[in-house]
Amino acid sequence: MKEQPWWYRRLRDSGSRLTEPRKLVLEILRNSDEHPTATEIYVQAHRMKPSIGLTTVYRTLELLIQLGIVQKFEFGEGKSRFELVDKPGANGRHHHLVCLKCRKIIDYSDISEEEKEFLSRVKGRLKSKHDFKIFDHLMWFYGVCRECREV
Amino acid sequence: MKEQPWWYRRLRDSGSRLTEPRKLVLEILRNSDEHPTATEIYVQAHRMKPSIGLTTVYRTLELLIQLGIVQKFEFGEGKSRFELVDKPGANGRHHHLVCLKCRKIIDYSDISEEEKEFLSRVKGRLKSKHDFKIFDHLMWFYGVCRECREV
DNA sequence: TTAAAAATGAAAATCATTTTCAATATGGAT
């Protein structure tokens, strides 16, 4: 007997049906390390089951958010990103370097061990001080790149 | 002789012109306690100078974000909200805690010694790796607050 | 004062997300 993911029960308990598209969206979320957008999820889902529609992906995500199975993030890109709640070890990768002169933006994702440790300490502190459970973070650094300093 | 806001200099230094629409948008941001949306800023600006266009408000905000003068927020409403960044170096609200459920935002400025050290190490690393000289930073943490976890 | 470059505004285009509505799939009852 195969063990069912905890969200199957939560879906059922809410009176919602456990449909193919819903299982697919959940499977895709389970298997992605990034925080996919609705469209990214749709593209994957569509490859596996071409009959699926983007609308359904949106509706499913909305439902899963209501049920506390999925979290919605916004990083200022003008679109939302989604992640399974309590998915361990999918944090970081959202560091931006902005040059104040030429306005170039560099995304960098290489996080050092030190940085990870620091972040987990900060998260611990935020938990105890503000009683927040942190799922993710975003860091912006503003400066001037070499080319612009040379002028 | 009137003292000019620090952002005037930063605009100038970036090679951008200090135009009427830009001053207006900055003035509106300076005088608002809330985080206005682009449209809200436009409505105010338009009252003071009817020739102004929504496009210019968007373009100005984009520029100010690139220059680190303005921050963009997204609360999951499908539109962005904007706020003036505090003067760099001075007890700025550089840290934000966002509750992913109720969309509440907590600004906190109490930075520990450990945190300051960490940031200076990160800045050093960014300097050597990406050859950026960092002037300022911004950190966002996404999580769920106590009230929302209790449900 | 003048010309080049930067900035502007209006309208059109784009993009993410939501709504509408007719067709389909699901799960409990039979």
Add this chain to the structure above:
DNA sequence: ATCCATATTGAAAATGATTTTCATTTTTAA
């Protein structure tokens, strides 16, 4: 397994925020 009420779905249209295009205006430096 079959049936049926209804939850769910997909396609297309609608919406709303943001971006692009392009001709005109404003700003700055010489």
